[in-house]
Amino acid sequence: DAGVIQSPRHEVTEMGQEVTLRCKPISGHDYLFWYRQTMMRGLELLIYFNNNVPIDDSGMPEDRFSAKMPNASFSTLKIQPSEPRDSAVYFCASSLGPGFEQYFGPGTRLTVT
């Protein structure tokens, strides 16, 4: 298996633009997680899905952030409009369940200028 795939690996955009991050989980994993990592706040869970259904989005910082999982093999995290404080590394991870090992993708390094 190729592992969790994320795209793009790097994204540089201007404030106010829409940003879409993409993730393909490991086949057979029912859980998909989106995280954000910064030096100041560490690794934060934004939202997670079980069988394509959002279970807990309490970590989503505000309405500018939205996430979807239209099928078992694809998820997106969208930021609209983006702001400089959204600059971070965004990780997607998948697992068999919340109590199982999470496999992380390589991350998307987002810079908003």
Add this chain to the structure above:
Amino acid sequence: RKEVEQDPGPFNVPEGATVAFNCTYSNSASQSFFWYRQDCRKEPKLLMSVYSSGNEDGRFTAQLNRASQYISLLIRDSKLSDSATYLCVVTLYSSASKIIFGSGTRLSIRP
């Protein structure tokens, strides 16, 4: 108080030394515990799960102390390649499971 707390370090120890660090958690109902390792500019990867009875994997030993609400990681005979950030993870199961990563402990092994 943070739900999961770790000493950020850095811990700077010589090769071959034994090093240990802890992770405390605030919710006594927490049910699953893990240690992840994260190298610079890379994604976190599972190092080991932490079981109630404690567990060992080669040079690494993980322990859980439910009474005092902390988990620990012990690294024996440390190698240069052990230099990384170690993240503890605590999971609380409910209708919406809560998964919390600690902020990480930086470990640097010097020759």
